[in-house]
Amino acid sequence: MIFGLEPQFILCGDARIAYYDEGQGFPLVLLHGNGEDSSYxxxxxxxxxxxxxxxxxxSRGHGQSDSGGQGLSFEVMAEDLKTVLDALHIQKAHILGFSDGGNLAIKFALANPQYVAKLVLNGANVEMFRGIKPAVQLPLYPVYGLLSVFGRFGRKAAHKRDVLGLxxxxxGVSMPDLVRLSMPVLIIVGEHDLIRDKQTKEIASRIPDCRVEVFRDGDHFVAKxxxxxxxxxxxxxxxxx
Structure with a gap:
């Protein structure tokens, strides 16, 4: 529940996807980060x-949305997003994605550019190893390994494994793919973001119509x-x- 609102649901394949629909005017889609939900x-x-x-x-497997039986991937979540927009008869929208939600926004916009008017990417990345600072990325792998073992015996650990796996x-996106993002793009990062500066600059240089805003003294969570x-x-x- 957000601001007293109960989520609505749309069936996307084998999972019910939760969404909150408020306000009037041109649609703006918000996509949260890994392990979070729309309350972010x-x-x-x-x-x-x-x-x-x-x-x-x-997103699938997050918040009030079901995980389904396909596992979690950006491909499946991008399909979920398309299904939700089609069910709501939305042919074009602005999309704002934070962190993994930004990665999902890139994935969706590349596959369905006709749906996207403008794109806001807050703390997104393309390359896991080169894109995220090692102090943040490297500790994820042993945890993922442990969850992969325990996930064979329990659903809770399996779910955490699938979420962290993202x-x-x-x-499935590479730097050369970004040239196909023809819509206007705004990238927002914090001065002390966990996304490397080089990654942000290279992403911006690949997108034809892109501007970057760096929030002074900010980290990854500047929206909050x-x-x-x-x-x-x-x-x-x-x-x-």
Missing amino acids: FKAQIPEFTKFFRVIAID MVHPY KQPARFNRTVIEFLMGR
Whole structure:
């Protein structure tokens, strides 16, 4: 539940996907990060709904959404997103993705560019090894290994393994693919983000119509920790100001 709202659900293959639909105007889709749900955007939704119809989606296996029986992958989650938009008769929307949600937004936009008006990528990456700082990425692998073992004996460990796996395995996008993102793109990162500066710069250099905003003294979670600036930056970009 977000702001007293109960989620609505759309059946996407073998999983019910939860979403929250608030506000009026041009659609803006919000995609949260790994292990989170739509409540991550609790500081954004009240402000964004003043200008847009906001659709906040709990990714498969996260929040109120089912995991289904296919395992978790960006390919499947991108299909879920398309199914949700089609069910809501949304032919075009802005998409804002945070962290893994940003990776999902890239994956979706490459496969379905006709659906995307503008793209906001907050702390997204393309390359796991070169893109994320080692102090953050390297500890994930032994944990994933342990969860892979325990996941054979328990559903809870198997679910944690599948969620963490999204941060361990490449998601099928390479730097040369980014040239196909023809829509306007805004990248937002913190000055002390867990995404390497080189990664952000290379992503931006590959996208034809892209600008980058670096939040001074910010980390990976600038939407939560610097909401006023984050909201203003996103709204101004989406409204062409």
